[in-house]
Amino acid sequence: MPEASEAKVKLATVNESPASARDLLRIVIVGHVDHGKSTLVGRMFHDTGSLPDGKYESIKAMCERRGVPFEWAFLMDALQAERDQGITIDTSQIWFKTDARDYTIIDAPGHKEFLKNMITGAAQSDAALLIIDAAEGVREQSRRHGYLLHLLGIRQVAVAVNKMDLIGYEQDQFDLIEQEYRDYLTSIGVTPTFVIPVSARAGDNIVTESTTMAWYKGPTVVKALDSFLPKATASDRPLRFPVQDVYKFDQRRIIAGRIEEGSFAVGDELVFSPSNKKARVKSIEAWSTIPGKEQPTEAFAGESVGITLDEQIFVERGELASHVEHAPIETDVFRARIFWLGHESMVKGKTYRIKLGTMEAPVTVQSIESIIDTSDLSNTSSHQVERNQVAEVVLRSRRMLALDEFEKAPKSGRFVLIDKYDIAGGGIISMEGYANQRDLITSRSTNITRVEHGVTTEARAFKNGHKGGVLWFTGLSGAGKSTVAVALEKKLFEKGYNVFVLDGDNVRHGLNANLSFSPEDRAENIRRVGEVSALFARAGMIAITSFISPYRSDRDRAREASNGGDFHEIFVKADVATCEARDPKGLYKKARSGEIKDFTGISAPYEEPDNAELTIDTSVLSVDESVEQLVNYVEMKFKV
Amino acid sequence: MDRLDQLESQSIFIFREAFNRIENIAMLWSLGKDSNVMIWLARKAFFGHVPFPVMHVDTEKKFPEMYEFRDRYAAEWNLNFIRELCPPIEDIDDTLPPAARSAARKTAGLKKAIEKHKFNALFAGIRRDEEATRAKERVFSPRGATGQWDFRDQPPEFWDQFKTDFPPGTHIRVHPLLHWTEVDIWLYTLRERIPTIPLYFAKDGKRYRSLGDKDITNPVASTATTIEEIIEELRTTRISERSGRAMDHEAEDAFERLRADGYL
Numbered sequence: 001m002p003e004a005s006e007a008k009v010k011l012a013t014v015n016e017s018p019a020s021a022r023d024l025l026r027i028v029i030v031g032h033v034d035h036g037k038s039t040l041v042g043r044m045f046h047d048t049g050s051l052p053d054g055k056y057e058s059i060k061a062m063c064e065r066r067g068v069p070f071e072w073a074f075l076m077d078a079l080q081a082e083r084d085q086g087i088t089i090d091t092s093q094i095w096f097k098t099d100a101r102d103y104t105i106i107d108a109p110g111h112k113e114f115l116k117n118m119i120t121g122a123a124q125s126d127a128a129l130l131i132i133d134a135a136e137g138v139r140e141q142s143r144r145h146g147y148l149l150h151l152l153g154i155r156q157v158a159v160a161v162n163k164m165d166l167i168g169y170e171q172d173q174f175d176l177i178e179q180e181y182r183d184y185l186t187s188i189g190v191t192p193t194f195v196i197p198v199s200a201r202a203g204d205n206i207v208t209e210s211t212t213m214a215w216y217k218g219p220t221v222v223k224a225l226d227s228f229l230p231k232a233t234a235s236d237r238p239l240r241f242p243v244q245d246v247y248k249f250d251q252r253r254i255i256a257g258r259i260e261e262g263s264f265a266v267g268d269e270l271v272f273s274p275s276n277k278k279a280r281v282k283s284i285e286a287w288s289t290i291p292g293k294e295q296p297t298e299a300f301a302g303e304s305v306g307i308t309l310d311e312q313i314f315v316e317r318g319e320l321a322s323h324v325e326h327a328p329i330e331t332d333v334f335r336a337r338i339f340w341l342g343h344e345s346m347v348k349g350k351t352y353r354i355k356l357g358t359m360e361a362p363v364t365v366q367s368i369e370s371i372i373d374t375s376d377l378s379n380t381s382s383h384q385v386e387r388n389q390v391a392e393v394v395l396r397s398r399r400m401l402a403l404d405e406f407e408k409a410p411k412s413g414r415f416v417l418i419d420k421y422d423i424a425g426g427g428i429i430s431m432e433g434y435a436n437q438r439d440l441i442t443s444r445s446t447n448i449t450r451v452e453h454g455v456t457t458e459a460r461a462f463k464n465g466h467k468g469g470v471l472w473f474t475g476l477s478g479a480g481k482s483t484v485a486v487a488l489e490k491k492l493f494e495k496g497y498n499v500f501v502l503d504g505d506n507v508r509h510g511l512n513a514n515l516s517f518s519p520e521d522r523a524e525n526i527r528r529v530g531e532v533s534a535l536f537a538r539a540g541m542i543a544i545t546s547f548i549s550p551y552r553s554d555r556d557r558a559r560e561a562s563n564g565g566d567f568h569e570i571f572v573k574a575d576v577a578t579c580e581a582r583d584p585k586g587l588y589k590k591a592r593s594g595e596i597k598d599f600t601g602i603s604a605p606y607e608e609p610d611n612a613e614l615t616i617d618t619s620v621l622s623v624d625e626s627v628e629q630l631v632n633y634v635e636m637k638f639k640v
Numbered sequence: 641m642d643r644l645d646q647l648e649s650q651s652i653f654i655f656r657e658a659f660n661r662i663e664n665i666a667m668l669w670s671l672g673k674d675s676n677v678m679i680w681l682a683r684k685a686f687f688g689h690v691p692f693p694v695m696h697v698d699t700e701k702k703f704p705e706m707y708e709f710r711d712r713y714a715a716e717w718n719l720n721f722i723r724e725l726c727p728p729i730e731d732i733d734d735t736l737p738p739a740a741r742s743a744a745r746k747t748a749g750l751k752k753a754i755e756k757h758k759f760n761a762l763f764a765g766i767r768r769d770e771e772a773t774r775a776k777e778r779v780f781s782p783r784g785a786t787g788q789w790d791f792r793d794q795p796p797e798f799w800d801q802f803k804t805d806f807p808p809g810t811h812i813r814v815h816p817l818l819h820w821t822e823v824d825i826w827l828y829t830l831r832e833r834i835p836t837i838p839l840y841f842a843k844d845g846k847r848y849r850s851l852g853d854k855d856i857t858n859p860v861a862s863t864a865t866t867i868e869e870i871i872e873e874l875r876t877t878r879i880s881e882r883s884g885r886a887m888d889h890e891a892e893d894a895f896e897r898l899r900a901d902g903y904l
Contacts, residue, residue, distance in 0.1 A: 023643075024643060093768050093769075093775045094775065095769055095821065116796040117794075117796075119796055119798050120778075120796050120797050120798050122798075123798030123799055124798065152798075233641065244653070244656045244657070244660065245656050245659070245660045247686065247687065249686060249687060249688075249689045249691065250687075250689075252687070254687060256656055256685075257656075258649065258652075258653050285687055286684075286687075287683055287684050287687045287688040288684075289832075289833070290832070290833065300641070302641050302645075302646060302649055303641065303645070303649055304648075304649040304650075304652035304653050304656070304685070306687060317660060341796050355801050414799055416798075416799065416801040418805060420805075421803075421805040421806055421807055422795060422803070422805075423795060423796050423797075423801060423803060426796075426798060426799065426801075
């Protein structure tokens with residue numbers, strides 16, 4: 001074996017393997033650039049005895065040869081390019097062990113441009129160590145990284161306030177930093193488990209307790225890390241089993257995938273969303289050459305498995321299998337908090353490809369609700385999201401998606417967005433203000449055939465002197481829908497039309513008296529009105545509906561209910577400020593005071609129509625002018 | 641799930657993602673302990689099948705035991721086996737130090753083979769803990785048109801969402817073992833009873849910890865004659881795995897230059 005040259009040291013420093021039967025915890029190290037991450041890691045390695053033989057001496061020798069002062073950080077800086085720039089370029093991993101267990105340390109660069117790598121590193125961690133320079137205090141990146149850890153779902157965070165030697169190991173200054181950072185973390189819903197004063201350079205509170213900071217009673221960095229737990233795989237939660245592929249290598253048709261949460265057994269009935277096909281698990285397939293090993297009958301979270309089904313249903317990659325009683329949400333619109341990594345900004349109205357588990361589909365940015373400043377948590381509005389920004393957006397898909405809310409099921413509640421060839425961002429899902437459309441699209445009754453009418457649509461139209469149809473008014477509360485609808489009804493009636501107004505308040509007194517104002521019930525309310533108005537239309541009448549109907553998907557469903565009949569979406573348009581100034585029922589006032597929750601336009605979304613047949617702008621037109629325009633429209637569209 | 645189950649499950653997931661998303665993919669078989677585990681994991685992922693070609697880029701300078709192993713198991717495991725030869729050493733950049741030049745020959749052979757078979761992607765059995773530049777690798781790692789690795793601008797990779805969309809002409813390396821360590825490989829080899837080349841076991845106080853070409857691979861001092869003893873030895877050693885691989889150590893940046901140019 002050749003003698004170790006000095007040169008070899010740089011490349012082979014950090015590669016000692018841990019022992020495998022032991023527990024493993026993955027820790028990401030983050031923090032503002034130059035706050036001492038690499039130094040802390042170097043020190044931790046040295047003090048836990050994790051450095052290979054002679055490495056410390058070799059690095060020292062190399063520094064002398066290069067004429068630079070010794071730095072603990074050199075241990076991390078394996079690549080030439082990093083040494084030149086003095087910053088860590090990409091996520092890197094190294095291994096060390098304490099008495100308690102093995103660690104993979106993921107070093108995430110602090111430089112602002114390298115957010116991508118920080119995300120790459122942090123997303124796979126069980127816990128995080130965040131470093132703040134005691135002399136510099138809490139900086140933008142300190143807050144930003146804390147925020148992103150929270151966004152990525154990392155809840156175990158230890159904070160090391162480093163370079164205490166530079167501030168004379170003063171408790172007062174440490175207390176100020178601790179207070180400031182704890183306040184920030186608390187405001188985003190994170191409770192830091194530990195805040196530890198350290199000096200990585202001098203070795204205080206890294207592995208050995210500091211003698212110069214007797215005022216600190218908490219654990220050292222290594223003790224703090226040892227107290228963290230590996231991310232648990234969730235077998236006790238509802239089943240989420242995304243289909244990764246379907247194989248037919250032999251006579252078996254195997255549906256392959258990894259169980260993200262939950263478990264199932266042979267014989268269980270599974271539903272595949274969003275196709276909603278159902279079948280029972282016939283077998284769980286596994287390949288093994290170990291003699292006597294039996295095929296499994298149960299499978300659990302974290303396992304990559306394959307199953308066969310008792311029925312030959314067509315399922316493909318992207319479907320999400322679950323048990324019937326705990327199926328995922330189905331929707332074509334959802335809210336998301338995203339971080340953007342794309343070289344090109346995210347733009348409102350642009351279509352990207354979403355990858356949600358194994359599913360891929362085009363989604364359009366319906367709205368950018370706000371850009372979140374992660375250092376002070378303030379919101380600003382914008383039509384685009386720049387690289388490295390965090391934003392709240394609403395995404396819409398052309399087809400139904402099966403998903404979960406991140407808070408309830410993280411693995412099926414997060415996604416990435418692809419712009420052309422690249423992963424350009426990631427996000428977590430919230431359904432706040434949006435309905436689960438599963439119940440609305442699942443038709444409960446079967447074995448129903450429509451009765452053929454003895455009277456044709458044409459005969460009805462001939463007798464009435466006009467065609468039947470729906471004028472679907474949509475718009476904010478106070479936009480003038482009901483006022484215009486009632487005036488229009490009167491005018492049309494006088495002209496000999498068979499016309500009837502279905503108004504929100506009236507319908508809720510009877511037909512929909514059992515519905516609340518939850519997103520699901522609002523959707524059901526609109527669904528029923530859609531069906532009823534379609535019946536009116538088929539009866540030959542003109543139904544005018546006057547409902548806020550804020551969601552595009554609900555209006556589209558009403559359009560479908562009319563089954564190819566005359567359906568006209570009328571956008572009664574007035575902006576929030578105008579409506580709020582009118583406030584005929586005093587509702588805006590109540591919404592502003594918080595008395596009414598989820599009020600459209602204030603605390604719940606209104607999705608403007610993008611395919612309305614007619615727009616009536618009531619901030620410009622009077623009631624009479626609006627009615628006149630509508631009468632002209634009806635005379636043109638409904639004549640026989 | 642114990643640690644080996646977790647590692648296995650993650651590797652299977654990677655295999656299935658790549659096989660589904662990328663057309664025309666093959667596996668590199670270096671005949672060493674890692675790539676043998678990799679073949680094993682592929683058989684697990686695809687229920688006893690390896691549904692893509694398995695390629696050995698041959699320097700013709702491997703140990704006889706390695707060739708013997710290859711020929712036996714290519715048949716026994718029912719592999720779609722491809723063997724490609726490396727170009728002569730005279731064709732390779734003579735500014736490289738000798739061992740690195742020898743390794744670069746393998747890179748050239750690899751490029752030629754990729755071109756010949758029009759492979760869009762290759763599974764490679766590298767691990768993060770082997771070597772510091774490999775620690776920075778992605779699971780799905782794109783290479784430029786000439787095979788080079790741009791470690792300065794790697795795609796983001798999180799939540800097991802890998803970069804699976806590429807402009808035409810991109811070549812991809814997929815690394816199903818990236819998250820394994822050397823001890824993991826041996827523990828798994830032991831558990832699964834995966835066949836092993838005898839050179840890994842100590843003979844006359846020495847054994848090979850990592851297998852490469854005959855002329856640029858050196859044995860390390862060892863008394864480990866069983867896998868259990870190897871595991872025990874690795875748990876206490878402070879010598880790095882690739883210390884016997886000459887090309888890593890000729891210059892500070894030799895390995896980095898090799899990798900940037902497309903070496904595994």
